[in-house]
Amino acid sequence: MKIAFLGPRATFTDIAVRELFPNDEGIPYITIPDCLEAVMKDEVDVCVVPLENALEGSVNITLDYLIHEMKLPIMAEITAPIKQHLLVHPNHQDDWENIEAIYSHSHAIAQCHKFLHHKCKGIPRVSVTSTAAAAKYVRENPQERAAAIANELAAKEYGLAIAKENIHDFDFNHTRFVVLANKPLKLDDQPLEVAGNKTTLMVTLPADDRSGALHQVLSAFAWRKLNLSKIESRPTKTGLGNYFFIIDIEMSMDEVLIPGAIAELEALGCSVDVLGSYPYFQIKKK
Numbered sequence: 001m002k003i004a005f006l007g008p009r010a011t012f013t014d015i016a017v018r019e020l021f022p023n024d025e026g027i028p029y030i031t032i033p034d035c036l037e038a039v040m041k042d043e044v045d046v047c048v049v050p051l052e053n054a055l056e057g058s059v060n061i062t063l064d065y066l067i068h069e070m071k072l073p074i075m076a077e078i079t080a081p082i083k084q085h086l087l088v089h090p091n092h093q094d095d096w097e098n099i100e101a102i103y104s105h106s107h108a109i110a111q112c113h114k115f116l117h118h119k120c121k122g123i124p125r126v127s128v129t130s131t132a133a134a135a136k137y138v139r140e141n142p143q144e145r146a147a148a149i150a151n152e153l154a155a156k157e158y159g160l161a162i163a164k165e166n167i168h169d170f171d172f173n174h175t176r177f178v179v180l181a182n183k184p185l186k187l188d189d190q191p192l193e194v195a196g197n198k199t200t201l202m203v204t205l206p207a208d209d210r211s212g213a214l215h216q217v218l219s220a221f222a223w224r225k226l227n228l229s230k231i232e233s234r235p236t237k238t239g240l241g242n243y244f245f246i247i248d249i250e251m252s253m254d255e256v257l258i259p260g261a262i263a264e265l266e267a268l269g270c271s272v273d274v275l276g277s278y279p280y281f282q283i284k285k286k
């Protein structure tokens with residue numbers, strides 16, 4: 001199977017792919033939309049992209065593309081621990097404190113704000129397409145006194161030195177990645193155990209903007225004892241104050257409870273799309 005992931009090699013997304021699909025071929029793409037498009041164009045069978053980080057929240061570009069641009073069903077989810085390190089070119093290993101720019105993915109920079117504020121005051125942060133893209137840039141530009149925020153695998157892959165380990169601001173740093181595909185996926189011979197199942201719905205409230213609409217939506221889940229693990233709002237992009245709700249239910253699609261909740265929401269005037277019903281996996285901390 002061919003798997004598109006946010007590249008280049010050694011991003012956190014690449015690590016998630018290697019753990020969940022060790023025997024398949026990972027193909028790096030430069031951006032998250034490129035990964036989704038690769039599935040739409042049948043260049044690959046599936047793609048793996050980041051969806052949410054425990055410190056920084058949703059990866060909005062993934063959510064927005066899934067909602068507005070390319071409706072690909074979620075086939076699986078994988079959560080990985082995230083350890084950010086400050087990497088420098090080996091030429092600058094001993095005087096890394098004189099770095100003049102720090103490159104990384106915006107989410108990774110955000111996960112290290114406290115470290116950057118206290119230890120790297122005044123040094124410009126440059127946002128690039130991924131943590132590994134930052135590491136590659138630092139490798140290829142030794143004349144620049146630049147550092148990258150990236151993982152250990154990227155340090156190895158691009159021959160960089162770890163100047164400062166574990167610079168993420170909170171120890172509990174995890175990212176959820178989703179596996180998207182147009183065709184059914186066989187996931188029963190994966191090396192990781194299934195940790196549970198989820199169903200993700202996208203709910204649009206009725207246009208009449210009546211009071212208590214969200215309360216009614218939540219009630220449809222509450223009295224059926226459907227446990228929600230996440231509710232997130234994203235703009236519909238049709239006007240200020242217009243939002244979709246992305247709701248994760250902590251169980252797979254059944255024949256009674258979730259269809260019943262959906263029918264109730266539709267009777268209330270909401271529209272509901274099922275974004276996927278899928279198993280989730282967890283990479284354990286090493």
Ligand SMILES: O=C(O)C(=O)C[C@]1(C(=O)O)C=C[C@@H](O)C=C1
Nearest residue numbers: 011012013050105107130131175
């Ligand atoms: O840049 C990477 O290494 C990625 O895989 C992207 C990404 C993200 O978009 O959140 C994934 C995990 C980390 O939270 C930081 C960056």
